[in-house]
Amino acid sequence: MNKEDFQKLILNIVNFYTIFNIEFTDLIPDLSNSEISPLLSKILNVIHLEGTTTSSKLSKRLNIPISNISRSVNTLNNLGYLIKKQDSKDKRIVYLSLSPKALEFISTILTESEETFLERFNVLSLEEIVTISMSLATLKGLFIKMRDLNLNKKSDI
8 A cells, every 4th residue: 555545544534433423422322320330331332342351451442441440340240231251271361241131231222222323314315324334344344354463463473
């Protein structure tokens, strides 16, 4: 990739990120309630998106000190929102995933916010909506591939 193409890529990413934040970030369900703080909500959202993760990955992803993440993870676990599973080979590693209670909670919130989210798309044709959906699926796949290849490259070093 030449320098001009690389600069266009960076500009497109920045522009997409900006417009996406303006149009859709406010539509991401806020999971906060009487027992879930905004920080706990962010942690649940990250685990929901990643599937299974660890406290150290959460710390890096959210840019929050590991000590704060550990306290929050313990709170979520005590509330019944997380499942902790120790690695069978390395007992220091504890994998975190959402419990059925958390999945039901997130599903309820998503269902409640679905109508608001869909209203944003009502101004587009079905063909345009399908194009967006397919493009996002392609982007997701390419970003996952890029992430995995970069992780493999780091582990080969």
